[in-house]
Amino acid sequence: MNLQPNALAFIALCNEYCHAIENARESGRGEFIGSMLRLLPRLYIAASDLGVGDIGDDEPYIDSALDEDYYESLRRSVENLMGADDTYLEVFEDDMKYSDTPIAASVAEGLCDIFQSLFNFLETIRNAPDEVTLVALGVAKDDFKGYWSRILCNVMRPLNALRDIDGEEDL
Numbered sequence: 526m527n528l529q530p531n532a533l534a535f536i537a538l539c540n541e542y543c544h545a546i547e548n549a550r551e552s553g554r555g556e557f558i559g560s561m562l563r564l565l566p567r568l569y570i571a572a573s574d575l576g577v578g579d580i581g582d583d584e585p586y587i588d589s590a591l592d593e594d595y596y597e598s599l600r601r602s603v604e605n606l607m608g609a610d611d612t613y614l615e616v617f618e619d620d621m622k623y624s625d626t627p628i629a630a631s632v633a634e635g636l637c638d639i640f641q642s643l644f645n646f647l648e649t650i651r652n653a654p655d656e657v658t659l660v661a662l663g664v665a666k667d668d669f670k671g672y673w674s675r676i677l678c679n680v681m682r683p684l685n686a687l688r689d690i691d692g693e694e695d696l
Contacts, residue, residue, distance in 0.1 A: 527655070528658070528659075528662075529576055531571065531574045531575055531576055532575060532576070532577070532662055534571050535568075535571040535572060535574075535575055535662070535665075536647070536650070538564065538567055538568050538571050539568070539643040539646060539647055540647060541564060542564050542565075542568060542639070542640070542643055543640060543643055543644050543647060545557070545560045545561070545564060546599055546603065546636060546637065546640045547599065549599070549602045549603045549606050550602040550605075550606070552606065554606055554607070554608075557603075557606055558684050558687055558688055559688070561636065561680075561681075561684050562681070562684055562685065562688060565677050565680070565681050565684075566681070568639075568643075568677065569674065569677055569678070572665070572666060572669040572674070573669075573674075575662060575665070575666045575669075577659065577662045577663040577666055585660050585663075585664055587645045587646055587649045587661060587664050587665070587668070588645070588649065589641075589645055590644065590645050590648035590649070591640075591641050591644050591645055591648075596637055596640075596641055599637050599640060600631075600633045600634055600637040601633070602633075603632065603633035603636055603637065604631065604632075604633035607632050607633060607687075610632070610683070610687055611631050611632050611633050612629050612630070612631055612632075613629070613630055613631075613632065613682070613683035613686075614628065614629060614630075615628045615629065615630035615679060630679065630680075632680055632683055632684065635676045635677075635679060635680035636680060638673065638676055639673045639676055639677060639680075642665070642668050642669075642672065642673050643665075646661055646664075646665045646668075649661045650662075
């Protein structure tokens with residue numbers, strides 16, 4: 526396969542991120558937060574820099590390969606790791622401008638929503654021909670732009686605050 530270096534870096538980061546989420550149960554809280562704070566910005570940059578062509582008019586999509594029970598078990602693992610700090614106030618929700626009450630969001634749910642997109646992408650390209658991989662990269666970039674880039678940015682804020690609160694310089 527003749528993929529551009531940015532695509533290869535994106536695939537490697539997707540794999541590293543999925544591995545970190547899947548192993549959250551075995552991680553310490555500080556270690557996990559540090560890992561997310563290192564991976565999330567790199568994922569954002571790699572997805573932004575994907576140089577993929579137009580995916581065409583057929584609007585291809587990536588089939589869901591993630592089992593709902595597996596998603597939920599990972600979400601609970603991250604939620605347990607985060608403890609009471611899993612919930613944060615979300616200020617960038619569209620509904621916020623019409624609401625008098627704060628809107629709560631979950632770090633675990635945000636991280637697992639990103640995981641779901643990346644896991645489905647990785648499962649799609651596993652042993653896939655070049656044409657499928659290129660289309661999947663285009664779909665992943667569209668999914669990033671339309672969905673999980675916002676989640677990624679939002680979830681970094683509470684993770685960063687937790688790093689600062691915990692007083693850990695090198696989480």
